[in-house]
Amino acid sequence: xxxxxxxxxxxxxxxxxxxxxxxxxxxxxxxxxxxxxxxxxxxxxxxxxxxxxxxxxxxxxxxxxxxxxxxxxxxxxxxxxxxxxxxxxxxxxxxxxxxxxxxxxxxxxxxxxxxxxxxxxxxxxxxxxxxxxxxxxxxxxxxxxxxxxxxxxxxxxxxxxxxxxxxxxxxxxxxxxxxxxxxxxxxxxxxxxxxxxxxxxxxxxxxxxxxxxxxxxxxxxxxxxxxxxxxxxxxxxxxxxxxxxxxxxxxxxxxxxxxxxxxxxxxxxxxxxxxxxxxxxxxxxxx
Ligand code: AMP
Numbered sequence: 453x454x455x456x457x458x459x460x461x462x463x464x465x466x467x468x469x470x471x472x473x474x475x476x477x478x479x480x481x482x483x484x485x486x487x488x489x490x491x492x493x494x495x496x497x498x499x500x501x502x503x504x505x506x507x508x509x510x511x512x513x514x515x516x517x518x519x520x521x522x523x524x525x526x527x528x529x530x531x532x533x534x535x536x537x538x539x540x541x542x543x544x545x546x547x548x549x550x551x552x553x554x555x556x557x558x559x560x561x562x563x564x565x566x567x568x569x570x571x572x573x574x575x576x577x578x579x580x581x582x583x584x585x586x587x588x589x590x591x592x593x594x595x596x597x598x599x600x601x602x603x604x605x606x607x608x609x610x611x612x613x614x615x616x617x618x619x620x621x622x623x624x625x626x627x628x629x630x631x632x633x634x635x636x637x638x639x640x641x642x643x644x645x646x647x648x649x650x651x652x653x654x655x656x657x658x659x660x661x662x663x664x665x666x667x668x669x670x671x672x673x674x675x676x677x678x679x680x681x682x683x684x685x686x687x688x689x690x691x692x693x694x695x696x697x698x699x700x701x702x703x704x705x706x707x708x709x710x711x712x713x714x715x716x717x718x719x720x721x722x723x724x725x726x727x728x729x730x731x732x733x734x735x736x737x738x739x
Contacts, residue, residue, distance in 0.1 A: 453646040454496045455653060458510055458519035461488075461501035465634050468541045469520045473499070475663075475735050476656040497653070508533060508637065517642035518650055524611060524632035528572050534638045536654045540661045542634035544613040546572055548579075548627040551600045554607070559583055559627040562607065569596050569605035572629075576609040579629045597621040659736040666737065669709045669717065670730040672702050677724040684720055685709060708734065 459473070460466045473480060479493040490499045500516055507519035512531040524546055526533060550556045559579075564586045570576045573591045580587045590605060597617055599605035611632070612618060612625060636654050643650060673681060678693070685691055691707040709717055718729055 456516040458500045458502050458507045458516040460504040465542050472660045475660045511639050514639045514641050518638045523635045535635050536638050537636040539634035540664050544611045545631050546629045547612045547625045549623040549625050550607040552622045566606040569599035570609035659738045663734040663737045665711050668732045670706050671726040672728045673726045
């Protein structure tokens with residue numbers, strides 16, 4: 453059964469989403485960037501290119517079966533869609549930020565009647581209501597960080613990743629409302645009709661997302677070092693150990709390693725006498 457997948461057509465989530473589709477083995481027809489719609493050569497899929505912020509409602513209505521968008525946008529919409537998968541990119545947080553000199557250190561310090569500028573009015577409203585604060589929310593479509601300087605807001609509720617935009621605008625983060633990253637969402641009705649095909653597609657995307665933080669490491673190591681190596685390179689099911697023709701004292705190991713541990717692992721391997729260390733990218737990890 454044919455599946456319609458919505459992908460952000462521009463903005464922060466666009467490029468990586470397309471890369472992941474390609475890495476998952478979906479051959480999207482060329483020139484996709486300018487198109488609204490593309491077919492996939494090697495599967496029964498079509499891809500629609502939409503604004504990340506519109507994807508949630510298109511999926512909710514069932515106009516498309518699945519979509520890649522930000523978790524923040526799903527939460528803000530309040531719409532009942534199935535979140536099938538975290539994608540591991542587009543990480544950010546929805547935070548409360550105030551001018552550095554405002555004298556507010558935490559959300560409790562926000563006075564009743566404060567003017568809040570945000571593109572996330574539903575989440576902001578819920579957050580302050582939970583704290584028992586009566587704030588006055590102005591909905592804007594972007595550039596929240598300039599509103600305190602313009603005198604139209606006392607504080608903002610906005611997405612933050614590195615925090616550098618806040619710093620440039622002399623704002624400081626005083627509370628985190630929600631964490632976000634890119635997610636794969638699905639229409640509940642579509643899941644009932646073509647759940648199997650949709651789960652296959654989600655699992656292909658997951659295999660790419662899972663490989664994202666991993667590397668494949670190969671090295672020739674002295675047999676006597678194997679016990680020590682197992683301690684810091686556990687791999688998925690333990691390292692694969694292979695004989696090298698004509699050598700009794702050295703074996704080859706192959707192991708999947710967290711990207712963050714590569715630097716340390718290579719140093720340790722070298723100290724244990726490893727040679728011929730190779731580190732390679734992994735496109736997909738299918739369990
Ligand atoms: P777009 O407006 O099309 O660029 O997409 C915005 C989406 O990108 C947001 O809803 C988030 O899910 C995601 N995102 C990731 N990091 C950030 C960030 N630092 N600022 C804004 N959006 C971000």
